[in-house]
Amino acid sequence: MRENRAIIYKTDDEIELIRESCLLVCKTLAQVAAELKPGVKGNAIDDLAETFIRDHGAVPGFKGYQGFPATLCVSVNEVVVHGIPNKEMEFQDGDIVSIDCGVIMNGFFGDAAYTFPIGEVSDEVMELCRVTNTSLYKGIDQVKVGNRVGDIGYAVQHYAEREHKYGVVRDLVGHGVGRDLHEAPQVPNFGKRGRGVKLQEGLVIAIEPMVNLGTKSVRTSRDGWTVFAKDRKPTAHYEHSVALRSDGVDILSNHVLITDVIANNPNINAVELYEADLTSPYLEAQKVVAMQKAS
Numbered sequence: 001m002r003e004n005r006a007i008i009y010k011t012d013d014e015i016e017l018i019r020e021s022c023l024l025v026c027k028t029l030a031q032v033a034a035e036l037k038p039g040v041k042g043n044a045i046d047d048l049a050e051t052f053i054r055d056h057g058a059v060p061g062f063k064g065y066q067g068f069p070a071t072l073c074v075s076v077n078e079v080v081v082h083g084i085p086n087k088e089m090e091f092q093d094g095d096i097v098s099i100d101c102g103v104i105m106n107g108f109f110g111d112a113a114y115t116f117p118i119g120e121v122s123d124e125v126m127e128l129c130r131v132t133n134t135s136l137y138k139g140i141d142q143v144k145v146g147n148r149v150g151d152i153g154y155a156v157q158h159y160a161e162r163e164h165k166y167g168v169v170r171d172l173v174g175h176g177v178g179r180d181l182h183e184a185p186q187v188p189n190f191g192k193r194g195r196g197v198k199l200q201e202g203l204v205i206a207i208e209p210m211v212n213l214g215t216k217s218v219r220t221s222r223d224g225w226t227v228f229a230k231d232r233k234p235t236a237h238y239e240h241s242v243a244l245r246s247d248g249v250d251i252l253s254n255h256v257l258i259t260d261v262i263a264n265n266p267n268i269n270a271v272e273l274y275e276a277d278l279t280s281p282y283l284e285a286q287k288v289v290a291m292q293k294a295s
Contacts (some may be wrong), residue, residue: 005183005184006184007176007183007184007185007197007203008176008178008179008183008184009200009201009202009203010178010202010203010204010243011202014108014178015202015204015243015245015250015252017105017106017107017108018108018109018110018177018178018204018241018243018252019110019243019252020105020106020110021058021103021104021105021106021108021109021110022110022111022112022241022252022253022254023110023252023253023254023257023289023293024053024056024058024103024105024110025101025102025103025110025111025112025253026112026253026254026255026257026258027052027056027257028049028052028053028101028103029099029101029112029114029257029258030257030258030260030261031048031049031052031261032045032048032049032072032099033114033116033258033261033262033265033268034261034264034265035048036091036097036116036118036265036267036268037091037118037119037265037267037268038091038092038093038095038118038119038267039090039091040090040091041085041086041087041088041089041090041091042074042083042084042085042086042087042088042089042090042091043085043086043087043089045072045074045085045099046070046071046072046074046085049071049072049101050063050071053071053103056105057105058103058104058105059103059104059105060102060103060104061101061102061103061104061109061110061111061181062100062101062102062181065102065181068082068084068225069084070084070085070086071101072085072099072100072101073098073099073100073101073113074089074097074098074099075097075098075099075100075226075227075235075237076089076091076095076096076097076098077095077096077234077235078228078229078232078233078234078235079098079226079227079228079235080098080169080172080210080212080218080227080228080229080235080237081098081100081172081210081227081237082100082225082226082227083098083225083226084223084225084226091118092118092119093118093119093120094118094119094120094121094122095117095118095119095121096115096116096117096118096121096125096129096234096236097115097116097118098113098114098115098116098235098236098237099113099114099115099116100112100113100208100237100239101113102181107179108177108178108179109177109178109179109180109181110177110241110252110253111177111181111206111239111241111253112206112239112240112241112253112255113208113237113238113239114238114239114255114258115129115132115133115236115237115238115271116262116268117129117268117269117271118267118268118269119267119269121269124213125213125234126269126271128166128211128213128234128235128236129236129271130271130272130273130274131159131160131164131166131211131274132160132166132209132210132211132236132237132238133236133238133271133273134159134273134274134275134279135155135156135159135160135189135209135211135238136156136207136208136209136238136239136240137273137275137278137279137282138155138156138158138159138275138278139152139153139155139156139189139207139209140152140207140240140242140249140251140282141155141249141278141282142154142155143199143203143205143207143242143244143248143249144199144244144248144249145199145200145201145244145246146198146199147198147199148193148194148195148196148197148198148199149185149186149187149188149191149195149196149197149199150191150192150193150194150195150196151191151193151194152187152191152207153187153188153189153190153191153192153196154190154191154192154193156168156189156190156207156209157189157190157191160189160209160211161190161211161216166211166212166213167211167212167213167214167215167216167217167229168189168190168209168210168211168212168216169189169210169211169212169216169218169235170188170190170216171218171227172210172218172227173186173187173188173189173208174186174187174188174189174205174206174207174208174239175187175205175206176203176204176205176206177204177205177206177241178204184197185197185205187205187206187207187208189207189208189209189210189211199244200244201244201245201246202243202244203243203244204241204242204243204244204252205241205242206239206240206241206242207239207240207242208237208238208239208240209236209237209238209239210235210236210237211235211236211237212229212231212233212234212235213229213233213234213235214229214231214233215229215230215231215233217229217230217231218230238255239253240252240253240255241253251282251285251286254286254289254290255286256283256286256287256289256290257290260290
C-alpha cells in the first residue's frame, strides 16, 4: 500500500477545531440513535441528520463528496460501508445498522462511525460488535510518538482476526483527517509491527475497524458505492478520529455521547467493550469531555 501524499500535521488550535467537528458528528449520531427502531426508514434518519448538522452551523461532510448522494452512510447487516439511505431502506428487528457521519465546520472535517444492533440480535452478531468495538481501542492504544502505522493495524488485526477468527476487511482503510476528509496517511486495520509511517505529534487520523463475521473479502454493488461482505454475512464498523499529542493519544470524537442515548432507547442493544484495563481509561476520558461540553 503506497502512500504518495504528504502528511499534514496539525497545530493545537487546529486539533481543537477538528474536535468540535468530531463532537458534532457524534451529537448527530446520538440524535439518530434516539430515533432508531424497527420500522424507521433510512431517508428519515438521513433527513434528521442533515437538518441537525445545518442547524448547528456546519455542512454535511459526505453529501456530494465524490458524488455521494446522502448525509449519512447507512450500512445494514452484510453491508460494510457506504450504504445509501433511502425510503426503501426500512430497519427490521434483528438488524445491525452501521452509521458513518462526517461534517465540515470551521474549515475542518469531523468523522466517526458506530454500529447499532436493533431489537433481538443474535448472540453471534452481538459478539462481532463487541469485538469490533474493542479492536478500535486496541488500535488507538498504539497511537504513540515513535510507533508506526503498522502497529495500529497489527493490533486491530491480531485481536479481531487472530484471537477471534473474524475477517478484517483489507479493501477499506482509515485515513488522515483535516481540511480534507481523506488525508495521508492511510491507516489499514491490518499490518506488521514496526512498519509504515512513523507516528509524530500533530498527526490526526481516523481509525475505523471494519470486521466481517465470515470472510474478509468484499464486493461493491452496481450503484458504485455500497460495499458488502462477499459471503453476505454480517459486518460491524466503529470509528474514532484521534490526535497524537506529546503526552499521548487524544480521542477527538466521543462515543459516550452516543452510548448515553442508547441507554435510554429500548430498541437498541448496548455494545459492551472487552479488555477493561485497556478500554476503561479511554471511556473515562470521553466522559470527562462529554460533561465539559454539556456544562
